[in-house]
Amino acid sequence: MSAQPNVSPAGGVQLLNTPGRPAGYDRPVRFADPARNAAYWARIERIVDAAPPLSNEQRAAIRAAFHQPAAAAKEAA
Numbered sequence: 001m002s003a004q005p006n007v008s009p010a011g012g013v014q015l016l017n018t019p020g021r022p023a024g025y026d027r028p029v030r031f032a033d034p035a036r037n038a039a040y041w042a043r044i045e046r047i048v049d050a051a052p053p054l055s056n057e058q059r060a061a062i063r064a065a066f067h068q069p070a071a072a073a074k075e076a077a
Contacts, residue, residue: 031037054062 030040
């Protein structure tokens with residue numbers, strides 16, 4: 001399979017310098033020390049930025065894993 005990766009996030013909106021990330025989101029506080037917390041999130045950002053974009057097949061597999069049709073949810077209730 002040689003599908004082209006889809007580099008724009010859901011909704012087709014491309015944010016500048018932060019592909020796939022919402023602008024101005026709040027992060028949970030992982031550590032009480034602000035310097036350690038900032039270093040932790042900087043490390044996470046470097047890891048995420050180094051990762052290759054997902055292919056369309058990978059996106060479809062992830063969406064399928066979490067998709068729950070409304071009709072099935074109503075029948076189960």
